[in-house]
Amino acid sequence: KNEVEQSPQNLTAQEGEFITINCSYSVGISALHWLQQHPGGGIVSLFMLSSGKKKHGRLIATINIQEKHSSLHITASHPRDSAVYICAVKETSGSRLTFGEGTQLTVNP
């Protein structure tokens, strides 16, 4: 069992739909990151959070420390949101990040 698990692995949506990607982890963490990776490979940090909720534009990230679970929501999805979304956790015991396998999101016009 991976320390960080994401669901779903693949997600196809129609433009305008509300999207949720889930991340569960099994270790103690000091922070959780949501990252976006486009086909060229470049990774962009979307959020870093250790509690509660953060919002940036159409993106919302939440985390429940007790349940060891985080969600990334995209409101009013658009084809340009198509990318791989990766959850990564920084364990309390070290400095490395442990990554989930990513969720491939495709938003069709």
Place this chain on the structure above:
Amino acid sequence: DTGVSQNPRHKITKRGQNVTFRCDPISEHNRLYWYRQTLGQGPEFLTYFQNEAQLEKSRLLSDRFSAERPKGSFSTLEIQRTEQGDSAMYLCASSLGPRYNSPLHFGNGTRLTVT
């Protein structure tokens, strides 16, 4: 601030050859990380530096892999006697430590293909 820069973007090499990748982090960032990502998988941690000191190294990093950050600025990752299984995207990231919750900034990666 031009972000994290990695060179080359792509490298094709024959099995058995040595390759070296370079990462230039954001200038004030003292932490630098190397990750490896294979197709369809999330990145895997390889090693990390705080300034010039290599503080942690993954078991994934065999004796054929070595990383340096001699002046605490840019870093190099060398793979000796490459194998086909080394084909992957090699990602570098940097952050401002030791603030545990400092955001990570990633480079665009170096894609290695070993033929």
